[in-house]
Amino acid sequence: MDGIRGPAEPTKHNARTIAALTSNPGCARRRVLDAAGVDKKALAEHLGAPAPFGDSPFALARGNVFESIVKANGAAELIRLLREMLDLSLPEVAYHALDNVAGRESLDTRHRRSVQLLREAARSAEDSGTLFAHPLLRLDVGGRAVYLEPDLIAFQIAGRFHIVEIKSFPVIDRRAEPEKVAAAAIQSAVYVMAMRDFVASLGHDPEIVSHDVVLVCPRDFSNTPTAALIDVRKQLTTLRRQLDRLENLDSILGVLPPGLTLELRPDSTGARTRPVGELDEALKHLEPRYAPECLSVCEMSLRCREESQGRTEALGRSVQEQLGGIEFASEVLSLAAGTRPPSIHEEEAARMLRAAHRLRSQCLGETA
Amino acid sequence: MTTLTALARAHAVESGCAQPITTVRHVHVADRPFACVPLALAGEANAPLAALVGDERERPRLLVVHQPRDRDQRFGFAHRMGQLFQGYIARFPSVVQERVHESTRPVDGPQLWVPNPRSTAFLKLFGRSTRYRSVDGPYPVEETVPRLGRWLTQFVHEAEYPGQSMLLEATTVLTQHWATGQSAVEDAHLPALMAWLLTPDGMNGRAAALAAEDPVTHPPAGPATDPTFDREVLAPAMAAYDAASNPVARRTAKERLESALRGQLAPTWDLVWQAIGLMRQLPPGERVVKRWVRDVRSNQTFYLRLNDGSPPQPKRDGAVAAARRLSRLERTQANYEAQRAFDDPLVMAEHRLAGNAFVGTVVEVEVDRFTGKARRPLIKVRTDDPVSLVSGTVLDPRRERQKAEILEVEQDEDALIISLELAGGMGNKTKEPPPPRSLPTEGEEVCYSALSDEFKRDGDFPSLDETPWTHGGPPVPVRVTNEDVQEDWS
Ligand code: SF4
Numbered sequence: 081m082d083g084i085r086g087p088a089e090p091t092k093h094n095a096r097t098i099a100a101l102t103s104n105p106g107c108a109r110r111r112v113l114d115a116a117g118v119d120k121k122a123l124a125e126h127l128g129a130p131a132p133f134g135d136s137p138f139a140l141a142r143g144n145v146f147e148s149i150v151k152a153n154g155a156a157e158l159i160r161l162l163r164e165m166l167d168l169s170l171p172e173v174a175y176h177a178l179d180n181v182a183g184r185e186s187l188d189t190r191h192r193r194s195v196q197l198l199r200e201a202a203r204s205a206e207d208s209g210t211l212f213a214h215p216l217l218r219l220d221v222g223g224r225a226v227y228l229e230p231d232l233i234a235f236q237i238a239g240r241f242h243i244v245e246i247k248s249f250p251v252i253d254r255r256a257e258p259e260k261v262a263a264a265a266i267q268s269a270v271y272v273m274a275m276r277d278f279v280a281s282l283g284h285d286p287e288i289v290s291h292d293v294v295l296v297c298p299r300d301f302s303n304t305p306t307a308a309l310i311d312v313r314k315q316l317t318t319l320r321r322q323l324d325r326l327e328n329l330d331s332i333l334g335v336l337p338p339g340l341t342l343e344l345r346p347d348s349t350g351a352r353t354r355p356v357g358e359l360d361e362a363l364k365h366l367e368p369r370y371a372p373e374c375l376s377v378c379e380m381s382l383r384c385r386e387e388s389q390g391r392t393e394a395l396g397r398s399v400q401e402q403l404g405g406i407e408f409a410s411e412v413l414s415l416a417a418g419t420r421p422p423s424i425h426e427e428e429a430a431r432m433l434r435a436a437h438r439l440r441s442q443c444l445g446e447t448a
Numbered sequence: 449m450t451t452l453t454a455l456a457r458a459h460a461v462e463s464g465c466a467q468p469i470t471t472v473r474h475v476h477v478a479d480r481p482f483a484c485v486p487l488a489l490a491g492e493a494n495a496p497l498a499a500l501v502g503d504e505r506e507r508p509r510l511l512v513v514h515q516p517r518d519r520d521q522r523f524g525f526a527h528r529m530g531q532l533f534q535g536y537i538a539r540f541p542s543v544v545q546e547r548v549h550e551s552t553r554p555v556d557g558p559q560l561w562v563p564n565p566r567s568t569a570f571l572k573l574f575g576r577s578t579r580y581r582s583v584d585g586p587y588p589v590e591e592t593v594p595r596l597g598r599w600l601t602q603f604v605h606e607a608e609y610p611g612q613s614m615l616l617e618a619t620t621v622l623t624q625h626w627a628t629g630q631s632a633v634e635d636a637h638l639p640a641l642m643a644w645l646l647t648p649d650g651m652n653g654r655a656a657a658l659a660a661e662d663p664v665t666h667p668p669a670g671p672a673t674d675p676t677f678d679r680e681v682l683a684p685a686m687a688a689y690d691a692a693s694n695p696v697a698r699r700t701a702k703e704r705l706e707s708a709l710r711g712q713l714a715p716t717w718d719l720v721w722q723a724i725g726l727m728r729q730l731p732p733g734e735r736v737v738k739r740w741v742r743d744v745r746s747n748q749t750f751y752l753r754l755n756d757g758s759p760p761q762p763k764r765d766g767a768v769a770a771a772r773r774l775s776r777l778e779r780t781q782a783n784y785e786a787q788r789a790f791d792d793p794l795v796m797a798e799h800r801l802a803g804n805a806f807v808g809t810v811v812e813v814e815v816d817r818f819t820g821k822a823r824r825p826l827i828k829v830r831t832d833d834p835v836s837l838v839s840g841t842v843l844d845p846r847r848e849r850q851k852a853e854i855l856e857v858e859q860d861e862d863a864l865i866i867s868l869e870l871a872g873g874m875g876n877k878t879k880e881p882p883p884p885r886s887l888p889t890e891g892e893e894v895c896y897s898a899l900s901d902e903f904k905r906d907g908d909f910p911s912l913d914e915t916p917w918t919h920g921g922p923p924v925p926v927r928v929t930n931e932d933v934q935e936d937w938s
Contacts, residue, residue, distance in 0.1 A: 132661070133675075134675040134676060135675055136490035136491060136673065136675040136678040136679070137675075137678055137679050137683050138489055138490040138491045138492070138678055138682075138683070139490040139491030139675075140491070141491065142490075142491030142492055143491065248491060249493075250493030250494075252493065252494075252573060252576065253576070253763045253764055254764075298493060300493070301493050301494060301577050372631035372632070372633035372634065373633065375633055375634075376633075389654075390461060392458065394630070394631060395454070395457050395458075395461070395629075395630070395631050396631040396632055396633070398454075399453075399454045399457055399631070402450065402451045402453075402454035403451070403454050403455070403458060409457075409458040409461035409462050409629075410462055412455065412458040413458055413459065413462055416455060416458075432451060432801075433451075433455065435801055435834060436451045436452050436455045436801055437455065439452065439797040439800060439801060440452055440455060440456070440794070440797065442793075442797070443471060443793045443794040443797050444468065444471070444794065
């Protein structure tokens, strides 16, 4: 596994990258790349097909401003919302910021400090509310411990933890963009899972971490926070399945040629010296499962799209289905025109394609 | 996605050219459409950044918010846009004067074009954020601001009904008429879609579309801007504008910002007008004008409401309004589907392929067949289509008032023979033979389907005042509160 990555450091994961693991679960290429901790962004760049997405500085700035508003004054605004939503009559809420102390702490130290505090919290049966800002959690991804540096707050009340996720997309007249809520839900599920693993490691029931997460967003066109509970049970199942699959790669790895590597061989100046031809060759052993949705979630997408040129999968799953699952556009056309006899598995599809072809030609006044 | 469209995509892949998926156009293209290409500031909830608007391709009007987080500037933007849009609408007597009656004569009316569905979503929120503003109170705005909000809301709401032509999105309209050799995800990017439709000479569609994905040469069609443009051009230009300490510096900074934004908008502006031009070239479907007249009438009704002191549209529909809306959506959808198929053999072909329609030749006609006193002729149609209908009522759009009941379906070698009993649409004199051409004749080609473009009455809904308490009771009339007027804009 490490051989595939080469001597480079494994890539850093965050809730977003882990959440992305669930978006194309059938892709062997990405599973291997992710399990090995290959830097897909760098790889795609070196292959001349850089990832087609980025973040606007304005979006980042808004996110930061909103988060700091929510957390200002010991998260006063947030506590007010939580009181309303979870119907609490808390006299007082303690607030523990677990942020990096002046940038001097190592991840390990921070993690230890988080563990210590949360352990005590999990142990105490006290009915007081406590907020933990920026705890550092750890999750096992493909057999490797990954630190999650969440901008989240874990809220403990009556012995139960709730994950609070702050997002800066607006909720207007109590509605938000469904795709954004879906993305937030799966990212929060990553935190729930990390937190559950953690309390389980302390010998507690993982269920003391609630599957209801609190999503905090700006309300309407303002910066005033509003909150909603989201049930992430479904996301937890998907996530768990996908993380398990990352660990069970033996069937794929078994057939890879020994010594296969995707290292980029940076020289002393950081310039990547690995010949692109060699990488192309190596990638051939890792089978992609491209779909247009990859374009918004996977750094390798432009490269994989290139490879899927001429295939019906590149047109989208529903198009491929309508074409009876035939793999190549050229085959579709020859079956439709009747210039190639269908194989036994293609008969059904061929019948339908011929009918479609006949109708299309009739209507467009072409000769069938 | 239907099989015929999927097949057209496969053709596009292999030929490198976009393929038609209709034989006529199913939207109306107005004589003087108004185009609007908005850009929003990333990360903010609906903060307008800039727009090119207007009804003359050669004279786009550039609107810019130099500091999008500044409330006054945003309302200034809304005010200027409101002036232009309402000035445009005021030029249509069909909306502001005459009564339009049910007619099949093309009327001139307002039509709004935007690049894509996200632009519509942007205008929807922009309508929401402006329609409750007030000319007095703590943050007074010009009268044009709430009026713009209400007009935008009207257009966006009506645009939810299938078959309308009041608000058209270039990517949506184009992909309803042509299939490209790329996926729907890529089609959503207007420059890449247009690259397939107007491929430069000597190039193939795919290569042209790939080239159109470069945000430097082909800026995104908005409202989201390119993140790299934000970082490298927009952010520094805005900072310079904010930092300008004297009028000269400020003017220079302003010009720089405006020219950067114009550079991002102008290519999309051109693409939208090219899209309009492409659509004009297609002949309209026969029933398009009927739907368009309805659009114009809806605007006329709205105009009257706007001027008689009615409150702005509510934030959310109440129970009865929501149920009515849903019912109207369903009916409009069904009618639109039928009209499209009746207007366009290629769309009808989709239904034939699915087995819900068939085209065939009349092989037998029995005119003098009666049930009691009523004439019920029988015809037999021979078809090669894969029909899956076995019973029920069908009709042929060329004889819309004549119902045909399927009596029997028999296999005849590779074809099917379908027996149909006809009723209506043949005069009501039993003694005399039916008028010529009112019945299909032997050898004639006919097309029957289960589709129907019948006018259906609105279902029975309680009036708004009778909304049951289980559904929240009668809605409280929309009153613009102080809270709305003061609503924060981050
Ligand atoms: S882009 Fe390629 S590697 Fe990534 S998920 Fe899609 S097919 Fe797999």
